[in-house]
Amino acid sequence: MSALAFALWGLFGAAAVEGLQFNNAVRRLQCWPWLGASEPSFGPWLTSVFIRLGVGSGLALAAGSTGQVSGAFGALAVGVAAPYIIEQLSRSASVVNTTPAAIELAEPSVLEPAMENEQITPSAPVQPPDTGQRSSGTEG
Numbered sequence: 001m002s003a004l005a006f007a008l009w010g011l012f013g014a015a016a017v018e019g020l021q022f023n024n025a026v027r028r029l030q031c032w033p034w035l036g037a038s039e040p041s042f043g044p045w046l047t048s049v050f051i052r053l054g055v056g057s058g059l060a061l062a063a064g065s066t067g068q069v070s071g072a073f074g075a076l077a078v079g080v081a082a083p084y085i086i087e088q089l090s091r092s093a094s095v096v097n098t099t100p101a102a103i104e105l106a107e108p109s110v111l112e113p114a115m116e117n118e119q120i121t122p123s124a125p126v127q128p129p130d131t132g133q134r135s136s137g138t139e140g
Contacts, residue, residue: 001064001075003061005072006061006065006069006075007057007058007061007064007075009060010057010060010078010079011057011060011079013056013077013080013082014079014082015053015056016079017052017056017079017080018052025039052083055083055086057079059078059079059085059086060075060078060079060082
């Protein structure tokens, strides 16, 4: 698939979600969503739609170009899940780096919450799985 195809499938996935949400809002409010009392006006609403479509298309393009998805359905799914993917990526990007070099450079107040939940457990020697076969050497 071409990069353009990945982007278009992602765009369709994002548009499908937006369309369903728009349909639900029209049914709930019995009018255009931007005319509802507690809803954003047309400009902010339209901006949010374009952001959603752009993010869905861009993520599908990135996922397809790097081999993370290989077909139309995968790109469509990335477009649908774009807000969730961005949320998870932003959560993982905010994890504190606790390598020794980072610990030396960081302020103590930054590390305290991360180190508080960290548990260090001793590792046991790794034993090979028992295959039921006995070795020909002496056993100890």
